[in-house]
Every structure is written in C-alpha cells, then in structure tokens.
Amino acid sequence: MSEIIFGPLLGLENDQLYSFCVLTRSGSPLQLKIADKLYPAKCLAQTPSGFFWRAEADLPVKQACRQLSYSWHRQGETQALATQDNVSGWRFTVPGKQAPLNIAYASCNGFHHPRDKDKEKQDYALWHKMHLEQEHQPYHLLIMGGDQIYADELPMSPSAPHLNLWFKSSERQKLQAADSPEIHRELDQLFERQYFNTWGQADIAAMLASVPSIMMWDDHDIIDGWGSYPKKKQRCPVFQAIFHWANIYFRLFQLRGMQAPLLDGKDHASYCVLFRRQLIVAMDNRSERRIKRIMSKQHWQLIHEKVDQLGPDADNILLLSAVPVVYPDFERVEKFIGFIPYIRQWQDDIRDHWRANGHIRERAQMIRWLLSEPMQDFRQRFILSGDVHVGGFGQLCHNKKNQKLPGKTPLTWYQLISSGIVNYPPKRWAWPVLRLFMDSGREHKKGEKGWFCHLFRLGNKEKLLRKRNYLHIRIQENHSQLSWKTEALDIKHKVEAD
Structure with a gap:
C-alpha cells in the first residue's frame, strides 16, 4: 500500500x-x-x-x-x-541569479457543477500542455490567482446529508439554523476530498510537485460569491462554518502552513514574497469582503507598508488581484438586474467586480496608490487577475493631461487577465448579452489624481479572449514576453521596461 x-x-x-x-x-x-x-x-x-x-x-x-x-x-x-x-x-x-524567470499564471481550475464536466471532453488539456512545456523549458514559479478548487459542489454531495438539508431549506430557515458537529464533520471531509479530486489529476499533481507555487484564493475556494451576499446570510452559523473549513484547507494546502510572509495571521492571508528581485504581492480579496468593502483600512495599510519595505530590493512588481482592476463596467447590469430573470443569478458575480457600485471608492484609492510616486521605482508593473473566464491585456496610467506635464515620467501598469485553465468561457448565446450590458473597458478619470485605462486587442477583433487559457510570463532585465496559452494557439505580446 x-x-x-x-x-x-x-x-x-x-x-x-x-x-x-x-x-x-x-x-x-x-x-x-x-x-x-x-x-x-x-x-x-x-x-x-x-x-x-x-x-x-x-x-x-x-x-x-x-x-x-x-x-x-x-x-x-x-x-x-x-x-x-x-x-x-x-x-x-x-x-x-541573473537568469530570465519563467512564470506560469492560472486561475479558475474547475467547474461550477458536476454536470459541466461531461461537456468538456478534455477538461485538463491546458494542464497537459503546461506539463509538456515544463519538461522542455522548466517553469521557475507557478502563480495561481483564485478558484484553485470549486466548492460549488458542496450542496450536492450525497455524502453530506446535513449540509444538503440546510441548502434545500428556505432562506429564513437558513438564517435561523445552527451549525452542528455533523455539519462540521461533513465540511472537513468535503473540502479535503475536493482538493484530492481536483489536484489529484495527473498533470496538475505533476506541476504542483515540480514547480514552486504561490497561491491566493477567491470565492469558489470557499463557496460561490463569498463576501458578496447580504450581511445576515454571510454571518449565519452554517455559512460561517463553511468559511471556517475552507480557510483551514486553504491555509494548509494552498499556503502550505505558511507563516513568515503573511502580513496578518488571523483576519486575512495577504502576503508578499521577494523572488529574484520580483516583488509578488498576493492580496487576499475574500477574507474581509463585504458588499461595500473588499479589504479593511488596516489591511490596506499593511500592504502599503510591506511594499515600501521590500520595494527598494525589487526591480519589478506583480500584484495579485483575483478580479481584474482594468475591466469593463457592469453598471447597466447592476441597474436592471432585478428586472431581468435570466441575469439575476449573476448578481453576486457582478458585485464581485472592482467597478461594482459598492467598491468604486475603494478601487479609486487603490489606483491612486498604484500610480503614486514610490511605484516609479519599479521597472515593470503587472496586475495579475483571473475570475472572469476570458483572457485580457490592459493598461493603467495617469490621465493623458498629467502624462504631458514637464518632468513627469509616465508610470504604467499592465493588467494581465487569464482564466480559466479548466472552466469554460462564456457561452455563445451569453457573449452578446454580456457585450450589450458592459462598456468597452476604456476609462478616463479626469483631475490631478485621475487615471486612464483601457484594454488592448488580443491578436483578434475582440478585446477579450473567449477561450480557455493560462499565461506564460518570461521576465528579462529590459522586457517581458507575455504569452496567453490556449488549446489551439498562443497569443504573444512584448512589454518593455520603463
């Protein structure tokens, strides 16, 4: 045995x-x-x-x-x-010490429902592609930016009768129900099994054993939409029990019992790692999330202080934000969501976005920090994101008026979006609906502290890549090579250092 x-x-x-x-x-x-x-x-x-x-x-x-x-x-x-x-x-x-770094970035590593697995004949084809590449040109680091597992199957598991009963009850009953030893025991077993089933796939297991990883969770590692539900539901005993066990297994399997790099060991799991002069900032956007807050002021302050501390020893910075910062706005969807039955199911997903009404102010504060003077010292700046089941490539910088001021050196961040490596892209029928309700991703905020951001085209007529994908980043001294890997082709871009 x-x-x-x-x-x-x-x-x-x-x-x-x-x-x-x-x-x-x-x-x-x-x-x-x-x-x-x-x-x-x-x-x-x-x-x-x-x-x-x-x-x-x-x-x-x-x-x-x-x-x-x-x-x-x-x-x-x-x-x-x-x-x-x-x-x-x-x-x-x-x-x-001076070798170019090969980094793989992936997210959305699973399906919302077991029935979806039957629709994909090659569920893990991109992991197989990554594994083959690893054998010929080794990766030095694997970054996984969220939804490493999909706990969406919890309500349907036949081995969890007490949890099933809670999910099938009315909203009023859910809020009033107490957690129980039986529910905790079922959650303990379910989360362990979900990691086994997902990460036990041959190519995934081989990559996790042969490439050091940095991971940060998102909602599906807990339960779909965690943090974007009303306060009463978020705080009810069984929902809190789900978070409790999701957090235990996240810290055990994804963080591997990590201690020293963590900025806070209790309320959140944000951390910073300095690796070959690359400062990797993994932001925990889920532990403290609410409908009108993503991270607390104290949480943000810890991140700012750590970046200031480690920044002088870094050439480049990679910021992990599970949901893209540069992305189309869903304001029109938010306004009409209550009146459109087939879109109402996306409500928690729309609330997840940085540009959702509840997060606009916090996003603005983050962008001003990203465009602040200390960030000028980094030669290359990347925001790594997933979640949205498409690929994307965007830019964030000072507004055009400020870029032209005498003595003002342009400061640019590149938004890299890659998802999902397993989960499928939006359906053909859903894609026109999404495009109808969201803007182009182009945003121009005027004023002295304003900004400008937009999405580039990714090798085709669309600004968003509607194919399963993962990202290969090859960082060199004066530039980086970016490659979105799909099952059929690779889409490449080159980014020059400042």
Missing part, C-alpha cells in the same frame, strides 16, 4: 526558502531528502485521511540554474515513500 496519499506540494516562501508538503497515511516522523541532504519534516495537521507534513529547505542563490531532485523518507530509512501511482522522486528547477 502506498504511503503518500496526496502531494507532494512544492512552495516558495522567499528568495531562498522553499517549502515541501505531503499527506501520508501514518504519523511516523518524516524527512525530506534533496540530493544527499536531509531536512526534518513537521506534522502540521491530521485530516480525515492522514497526516499533513511540511519541510523547509534553504537553497542559496547561485549564478547558474540548477535542477534538484527530492524524495520523502521515514526517519532513519533509506527507501523513499511512494504515491498511489508508485512515484517516489521529483525534480524542480532553481533559477540562477
């Missing part, structure tokens, strides 16, 4: 520190072996299926890239532990 039930999961904690996690059947002490060196593993948790272990390895930066092999062993034993597929060894690439 195989000892490794789930994993390994490879993570990045800072420029030199890598984390390695695995779930095993027994609680016997484990060790991680890299080349000929052993690293002790710590048991972080016991799940319904086994024991979750984490080991850390400090790997000094060297001039040349190097490929390292690793394996898991019981303490005092030489034989490596194997997975259910009888795999017992893995390899990963550590980039050299």
